[in-house]
Amino acid sequence: MQNDCGRAVEKVMPPCQDWTPLFPFEILLDLFARTTAQVLYGAELASRDDWLAQTIYPFINHLMLAPPAVISGYHPSLRFLAKYFEEHTKMVYKGRKQAESILRPILEKYKMERNDRTRERAAGDGVKWLLDRYDALGKELTLELLTQDLLFVTVAAIQTSAAVGCSILFDMIDRPASLRRIQSEISEVGEACGGKWDRHSLAKLRFLDSFMKESKRVNTFTQVTVERMAVAPYWFDDGLHIPVGTQLSFPNQQLNLDADIYLDAGSFQADRFSRKRMDDDPNKHHFASVSEDSITWGSGYHACPGRFLAQDTLKLLFIHLLRDFEFKYAKGGQTRPKDMYHGFAIGPDITIPILFKKKDV
Template sequence: MALKHTMNVVRAAPGFRQQAAGVLRPILETRSQISKSGDKPIYDNAVQWLLDEYKSVGKKLTAEALAQDELLLTVASIHSSSATELSILFDMLDYPESMAEIRAEISEVQKKHPTWSRIDLNPLKVMDSFMKESQRYHSFPQLTMQRVAVADWKFKDGLVIQAGTQVAFPNLEIALDDKIHPNASTFDPKRYLRKRDEIDPTKFHFASTTDDSLHFGAGFHACPGRVLAQDAMKLIFIHLLTQYDVKYPEEGQKRPPSMPLDFNIMPNVMAPLLFKERGQRVYRPPGVR
């Protein structure tokens, strides 16, 4: 069933690209005219970024190329960040003592940095450690660092990877390997806080790419937006935890089972949650007043 779903999505992709190109073509034509006229662009969004990038390297940006790039950006950023945010929230609900500590940390930092610039997010080390442990324990991508060998490669043990071979790393197995993460089956909210204190304060934060954390890939092709995603998620949690109380509808309810989808493991986006503004008495589903 999962393979059939995947194949249906793959077959539908060309049609989606054509549809996106049709939507973006008049926008691109307008932006291109502004660019040719020499007027300063009045837009600051992905269409303009891509137009400027193509122009800087002497390439013509077509509607088809723009659609492909926009769809790639969408796939790479929106569902992964939102799914990770929800997954971390589920874990916070299962560890209320950590949620309380994170709230206290936010309050303490906010006294010194009420406007929350990106630099001001750095002192949120308890939050950052919890986010990274949640990312490890409930890995979103099952595979990471997908590569294609462009030439034959022979390892020291004699293993040969032939040119054209597709290779990927099993992210979930690495994240739950006791040889890599001691007591890997235990959710430890301060695992990475200790690593930063004891090993290196500049590593082991949520957006880090290290030998024991491949969620964002590694090397030259590591996710270029991982630090932006990290900061955006922290800002969301700051607002959520300071403005709202959140709970499951049933007392004693725990994190709902995750759902495999293609090469990802999604948190259950259909699971109901109740919210109330802090200080109010009644919980409501999101969007209900």
Template sequence: MMTTLILIVATAAAWLLATIWRRARHVPKVNIEYFAFEGDNSAARYIAEAGSLLARGYEKYTKDGQPFAIRNASDPRRPVAILPLRYLEEVKNAPQSKLSFPLFMEKASVIKDICGPEMTEEAQTIARMDLNKALNKLIQPMQEMVAKAYDKEMPPCPDWTLINPRQLIAQSFARIATRVLVGPELCEGRWLTLSRDYINSVIKAPGVVRHKYPHWLRWVAKYIEPSVHAVLKYRREGAELLRPVLEARIAELDDTAPQTGGEKERHERQHEDAIQWLLEEFRARGKKLTPDALAQNIYVIMTAAIDSTSSTALWMLFDLLDHPDAMAEIREEILRVSGRAADFVWTRHALGELRVLDSFMRESLRVHSFTQITIERMAAEPFTFKDGLHIPKFSQLAFPRYPYGMDAGVNPDPKTFDYKRHLKKRTGADAAKFHFASVSEDTLAWGTGMHACPGRFLAQEALKLIFLRLVSRYDIKHDGEKRPGPDRMMGLFMGPDASANILVKEVASST
């Protein structure tokens, strides 16, 4: 009996090893030019210099309309295809069953392997449909959240005072995101710190898992890896905080059902936040929203909102300090639109009147890039473009975001920071284009098609609220002892120098 059991176990182990070996050896690759470093092609070099390799590939191939491939940090066995813009429409219009953004997210991240599903289809839907529509009602509470962040993080500064702006910016975005996502019930108290704890842990855990566990063994990390245990712990705590709010919202919808014949129409909502949007979307699909699913969806949206937008804001602040002429004009614009009223209540329409600030923000977004590639997709099945370019199943493709924005053929004199560059374009038939959150032909920053960044309008209004308060109420300048250092490079990701301090001083009169 024991001999038979040993034989069965050995056979199963041999089959498993053979399967893993076959999968590791037989990986079809994109049949295009592979562009690599000369000499040292180690993973460490890609972490430090992948951006320069992408830029050289753009000059050599993309500008001539040719694709190329580079090392894929998520799966070195399958290089990522970098495509020129002539493929953009086909990628944009390809169905998800062929070129998939969710599949890319699933395969590029280890989070699903170690923590379960990231963002459900319902969350993607409400991010596209509900968030932008709700902003008209959310600007005032967002303004209040910014004021609370400044009250807490900004010290009294009648004279020049040294501060690190990273905390002020991060707290401002955290409070805005908390109010928008979990509503007034939870926007104060433990959720604010809990969401930050979750974000820190979920940023750390994937790197730990990739380093310590081979691809085929990552599923065990959720059972034995402390960094993964931290993610799951914060997720459980978030679910428990959300539970009473979710139950109360469910009861409200149930109470209205007999009178309305169903749930309230969206324009009649009593609550505008992601808890309500997700609850209604789940119910519309005949599904039950659990506290755990609610917590995970909100956490994922919050992670995307706070981390990348905080980096973008820090870059914008440094650009503002480097261009005092822009700062002076933006301050005057803010004072003009607000009528110099100290208690002015901003609306979305009023924020839209800050056109110089908007153009400045878009220019800063052009010259800095949290990620240097965009519009990432994965082939859910073998895919062939009209010109014959073949993409094998599970191969990743993307477009070059940062090199495109710095291309003189796209943006003339690209190395010059022209804070009115995009304002000058907003004339005639293009008057409604080229604002910060626009998806237009001069930038790939926001992606394209149905997966264009759904949070870009929230980022636009949040950034304006943060900067209008800073510029109108404070004089600001670089720390004379230490200016910001070079950007941090991590593969095809970049980040500003978060250690840099600035000097601030309250202005004599303010709005």
């Protein structure tokens, strides 16, 4: 994955000796899309510009805009008509068809290879894994199912990750002392590991990990979490009754900024979680919230593996970006822009450009 991230940065971030404006969210979205495609789907799909430029980017944009447009513009009984008349919904369906046309020959080739018993099977990627998974379930992986699964994974992998990366980058620019410390840590660990970045060497970037987690705590991405609806009535022992259809959730932003949980919760302390790991438990307080040992040895944690892919990809991208480029706001004295709110969702202002340039050698 290290090489995948490096190639993505080289393609997306051309050398530039003078300060040049860019939108960090768009850059990180492109970087995550390319890296995720390479890691999850293999070189054949990742190398196709039409998969990224013509399918993924417009699909994500329309997918985000379609639900509010349908909810606000159509009565519930008429929402089935949206795919014929509402522009963003129509483009979502169009994006699915474009993706199907790209994936059809790839799926056919993989199925032929799978059925050819005389050939040794190559190392797996996402398409091969899905074929095996559907076979194990006694189902056929159709073109429609493959398209749905890959688009779902891609959107989940890159949209949130790019927004998180954008938010962290804003916080880095706001705190030059912490940024210098992160760059120094990257240099020291990189020299010690001979430039070979794997999960073990990435785990040694403790200050970077702590900074990332503190950024996510202070600038959280949702006001509430675990949003659910009761599908059956439930009575607690104290008599509290939850009727069918009740919507439930737990506070997230409020707890992150609760002084009873975090000392001096309103301040940004870049080393807050690295200190917690030293004082409390070295296997806790990571950016991905669960220790590496829990994945390696199965110690009882139930973690989504995707969070570790996102964490390691994000660190690798920061290694390349912070090593080779400088970043600053477009206006002197500018600080982190206010976050944007969409219902319970919170995110960085992706409309704010920053300046970048290649570091002087």
